[in-house]
Amino acid sequence: MQESVCLSADDDAWVLINASPDIHSQIESFAPLHPRRRRDSPMQAIFLTNGDLDHCLGLLSLRENQPLVVYATEMVRRGFTEDNVLYRTLERFPGQVTWRTLKLGLEETVPRADGRPCGLTVKAVAVPGKPPLHLEAHWERDAEVMPFNAEELNVGLRFRQPSTQRTLAYLSAVGRLTPAVHEAMDGADCVLFDGTFWSSDELSAQRVMDKSAEDLAHWPVGGQEGSLSVLAELSASRRLFIHINNTNPMLREDSPERKTVEAAGWEVAYDGMEIRL
Numbered sequence: 001m002q003e004s005v006c007l008s009a010d011d012d013a014w015v016l017i018n019a020s021p022d023i024h025s026q027i028e029s030f031a032p033l034h035p036r037r038r039r040d041s042p043m044q045a046i047f048l049t050n051g052d053l054d055h056c057l058g059l060l061s062l063r064e065n066q067p068l069v070v071y072a073t074e075m076v077r078r079g080f081t082e083d084n085v086l087y088r089t090l091e092r093f094p095g096q097v098t099w100r101t102l103k104l105g106l107e108e109t110v111p112r113a114d115g116r117p118c119g120l121t122v123k124a125v126a127v128p129g130k131p132p133l134h135l136e137a138h139w140e141r142d143a144e145v146m147p148f149n150a151e152e153l154n155v156g157l158r159f160r161q162p163s164t165q166r167t168l169a170y171l172s173a174v175g176r177l178t179p180a181v182h183e184a185m186d187g188a189d190c191v192l193f194d195g196t197f198w199s200s201d202e203l204s205a206q207r208v209m210d211k212s213a214e215d216l217a218h219w220p221v222g223g224q225e226g227s228l229s230v231l232a233e234l235s236a237s238r239r240l241f242i243h244i245n246n247t248n249p250m251l252r253e254d255s256p257e258r259k260t261v262e263a264a265g266w267e268v269a270y271d272g273m274e275i276r277l
Helices: 023-028 053-061 074-081 085-090 133-141 179-185 256-263
Strands: 005-008 014-017 043-047 068-072 097-101 107-111 117-126 155-161 166-171 190-194 238-242
Touching (some): 053 085, 074 097
Parallel strands (some): 014 043, 043 068
Antiparallel strands (some): 005 014
């Protein structure tokens, strides 16, 4: 399935990191996200790290009469709501969706939907990325009349549990390494990192698409300049590659690429994986 992550500090209140097109089956497969009473949802907030369809399309298939709290940068919010007639499915009643702006570099407390604390803080960091494919031409055409902030196109998230100081760094789409990317991972107990492609020419070599991994704003895992090699000194006790394309050979458990990843102390995420820190 396409990648989404849910996170909780207390096994009661949950936040969702990106809403994939597979969100229905993902919710059904995980009992803690099931309603506990009539018209209930344990999901207190949804975080969008960019406007790619594999990260936000699932919003449109959630229960239509359910209030939602969505965190996103202003660029991501605009890309999802403006000129999008399908967004009306989330405007069934006044205030159905509450948008909260992710401010780069600022650590904030994450409240439940009712305002009570949920035991987590979050800090968004700018990560090299690109506009969503479906908005590239639109934003290029309107660039002169619409303010454009490239830093807000794609973010990584650093979640912290103040009661234990445990920290999770989530960076599912990383175009290249920057000081901000390093800072987001520094001292984290667990890092979920972009594992989309193994090599730069993965798509073109298999005649899937005439674009490189870098063209699509993903840093390849393999090779001397790949993330596996460059991040060899990362101190996190759990290091996982996520957001893995179906062309990536490290998905195969018997592949040389998988053996290389595991020998370096990294894990390859899989559907239904649960991590407790």
